[in-house]
Amino acid sequence: MAFSGNFMCTSFKKELLYGAHDFDASSGDTFKIALYTSSATLNAATTAYATTNEVSGTNYTAGGGTLTPVDPTSSGTTALLDFVDETWSSATITARGALIYNTTPNTTSISLTNPAVIVLDFGGDKTSTAGDFTVVFPTADASNAIIRIA
Amino acid sequence: MNDSGLGKVPTFKVDVHTTNGRGFTPEEIAERCANKIIAISDDANPAIRAQAHAFRGELLKTLVFYMREAVKSDRTTVYNALTDAGQTELAKYIRRL
Numbered sequence: 001m002a003f004s005g006n007f008m009c010t011s012f013k014k015e016l017l018y019g020a021h022d023f024d025a026s027s028g029d030t031f032k033i034a035l036y037t038s039s040a041t042l043n044a045a046t047t048a049y050a051t052t053n054e055v056s057g058t059n060y061t062a063g064g065g066t067l068t069p070v071d072p073t074s075s076g077t078t079a080l081l082d083f084v085d086e087t088w089s090s091a092t093i094t095a096r097g098a099l100i101y102n103t104t105p106n107t108t109s110i111s112l113t114n115p116a117v118i119v120l121d122f123g124g125d126k127t128s129t130a131g132d133f134t135v136v137f138p139t140a141d142a143s144n145a146i147i148r149i150a
Numbered sequence: 151m152n153d154s155g156l157g158k159v160p161t162f163k164v165d166v167h168t169t170n171g172r173g174f175t176p177e178e179i180a181e182r183c184a185n186k187i188i189a190i191s192d193d194a195n196p197a198i199r200a201q202a203h204a205f206r207g208e209l210l211k212t213l214v215f216y217m218r219e220a221v222k223s224d225r226t227t228v229y230n231a232l233t234d235a236g237q238t239e240l241a242k243y244i245r246r247l
Contacts (some may be wrong), residue, residue, distance in 0.1 A: 006162060033217045069237055087181065127168060127170075128169060131172055132167075132173050132174055133168050134168070135165075135166055136166065136167055138164065139185065139186070
């Protein structure tokens with residue numbers, strides 16, 4: 001059992017209610033995206049970043065890349081969030097999916113280490129060979145944005 | 151929240167773009183950029199959809215032009231840095247790319 005779709009992690013939803021995640025683009029928390037092979041099992045029950053079955057390859061560092069968030073906004077009655085596309089350059093990588101996680105959560109009210117945010121399923125293995133590997137986030141609108149609260 | 155009771159997110163799609171033995175071209179990056187700037191719904195009024203597609207086409211041309219300019223300008227910077235470092239042959243190679 002490997003990847004089975006895109007998931008907003010259940011623990012993340014709970015942590016939002018504890019005020020553990022700050023997505024402000026300039027002063028918020030640090031969010032990272034780690035890539036995983038098809039052997040990884042990541043789903044809604046994933047609670048934190050782990051190195052098991054994380055990708056290894058040229059110009060990929062364990063832990064993944066640091067994301068650049070775009071300030072949260074709203075459209076109609078939906079609040080939404082976007083990230084800038086993430087690229088690993090000159091990389092030789094094969095990945096089936098990814099995990100977005102927070103490396104600097106607010107732990108005032110809840111104990112957390114690298115808590116999971118969202119699991120991404122690429123739908124199949126994606127490979128770059130001595131090239132660029134880019135994760136392209138969806139359009140930041142009320143119907144497609146990667147994180148939405150309706 | 152945008153999910154079902156199982157926590158699955160049904161409506162967003164993350165794309166992965168990769169290259170082999172090269173980087174992305176200005177045309178490939180401009181496509182991504184245009185998609186960030188303008189999204190055209192299949193359900194939109196046909197007249198508005200046609201107008202939006204026309205706008206996107208013009209936007210794409212402009213993006214490609216300026217991305218090529220940026221690449222050329224950056225090559226000039228790299229050329230000068232390599233020349234200053236005494237790597238004249240490598241500098242010439244970069245300029246010919």
